[in-house]
Amino acid sequence: MTEKAAPAPLARTVLQQCLHARLQVAPPGPESEAEWVQIDRGMVIYVCFFKGATEDMLPKMVSALLNQRLCERASGGLASVLELRGSVLLVPQATLGGRPKGRAMQYHGNVGKEDGLRLYQRFVSLCQAQLQAAGGAAAGGAGAEGAGAEVKHGTYGNRQVLKLDTNGPYTHLMEF
Amino acid sequence: MTEKAAPAPLARTVLQQCLHARLQVAPPGPESEAEWVQIDRGMVIYVCFFKGATEDMLPKMVSALLNQRLCERASGGLASVLELRGSVLLVPQATLGGRPKGRAMQYHGNVGKEDGLRLYQRFVSLCQAQLQAAGGAAAGGAGAEGAGAEVKHGTYGNRQVLKLDTNGPYTHLMEF
Numbered sequence: 001m002t003e004k005a006a007p008a009p010l011a012r013t014v015l016q017q018c019l020h021a022r023l024q025v026a027p028p029g030p031e032s033e034a035e036w037v038q039i040d041r042g043m044v045i046y047v048c049f050f051k052g053a054t055e056d057m058l059p060k061m062v063s064a065l066l067n068q069r070l071c072e073r074a075s076g077g078l079a080s081v082l083e084l085r086g087s088v089l090l091v092p093q094a095t096l097g098g099r100p101k102g103r104a105m106q107y108h109g110n111v112g113k114e115d116g117l118r119l120y121q122r123f124v125s126l127c128q129a130q131l132q133a134a135g136g137a138a139a140g141g142a143g144a145e146g147a148g149a150e151v152k153h154g155t156y157g158n159r160q161v162l163k164l165d166t167n168g169p170y171t172h173l174m175e176f
Numbered sequence: 177m178t179e180k181a182a183p184a185p186l187a188r189t190v191l192q193q194c195l196h197a198r199l200q201v202a203p204p205g206p207e208s209e210a211e212w213v214q215i216d217r218g219m220v221i222y223v224c225f226f227k228g229a230t231e232d233m234l235p236k237m238v239s240a241l242l243n244q245r246l247c248e249r250a251s252g253g254l255a256s257v258l259e260l261r262g263s264v265l266l267v268p269q270a271t272l273g274g275r276p277k278g279r280a281m282q283y284h285g286n287v288g289k290e291d292g293l294r295l296y297q298r299f300v301s302l303c304q305a306q307l308q309a310a311g312g313a314a315a316g317g318a319g320a321e322g323a324g325a326e327v328k329h330g331t332y333g334n335r336q337v338l339k340l341d342t343n344g345p346y347t348h349l350m351e352f
Contacts, residue, residue: 046347095346164340170271171222
């Protein structure tokens with residue numbers, strides 16, 4: 001144990017790199033097909049909020065997630081998803097808040113559903129805003145590998161039916 | 177913050193449910209194609225060991241991972257991957273040990289490569305042994321939904337090229 005214990009987090013994210021990812025945002029109905037969103041090269045961010053999480057923490061959290069150098073450049077080396085001009089797929093994932101109690105998982109630390117929805121919606125908006133701002137700034141610049149980077153996101157409270165294609169997910173955990 | 181801070185972990189795992197998962201275990205060579213392993217319904221376990229991890233901790237860790245009720249039964253309700261007779265895909269994932277320092281991730285807490293390989297190989301063996309033991313015990317029993325459950329695993333130190341198909345990954349974090 002080389003690191004000091006960290007305080008309990010207010011938000012937990014897991015990040016995976018992808019070549020392509022596809023997420024169901026509306027299940028099939030009696031007279032309708034399922035609806036999906038998809039991204040190509042970029043990053044999948046699974047997110048869960050805990051009790052005590054507030055909107056105030058979101059700008060810094062989003063900035064950290066989108067600016068952390070987790071992605072491989074085609075040329076080698078690491079870049080943030082913003083530098084890469086990659087897309088982002090946001091997946092609400094309450095299961096990430098689970099703590100084992102015996103053989104079952106408990107989710108007592110998770111934020112309530114209404115607060116969770118509000119935080120998630122704000123989180124999505126901020127990701128969209130930061131990606132758009134970076135896209136505008138980088139549009140005339142050199143070094144951008146992607147084009148048409150966008151934020152897609154799952155529907156809060158739904159089953160997150162996900163298909164993921166990677167060249168190595170490089171799974172990271174980031175807590176806030 | 178409703179939970180007391182936990183001590184720094186010696187191993188970190190991320191678990192995802194899958195319908196199908198496919199992992200490259202040998203990259204393509206000049207005269208050979210890439211080699212892959214795959215599983216159908218079951219669980220993907222991404223694993224990373226930290227400095228201080230020992231083989232002594234592995235039996236309890238493997239037992240917890242395989243017996244925790246994280247999987248949905250087709251009939252509803254939750255079951256462990258052993259109860260479900262699901263397969264398991266083990267993915268070594270050193271990136272899970274990353275800690276942000278500025279915009280870069282650092283991996284100073286990760287176990288060294290030789291110890292990491294030894295721990296990973298033992299971890300794989302124990303998973304195989306527990307799945308086989310459970311399969312033998314359950315072969316004549318009721319309630320098993322799967323057949324031909326098996327453990328597949330990635331090659332330590334390789335790029336983990338992964339394709340994942342889920343009906344909801346139900347991503348969980350478990351630390352030991």
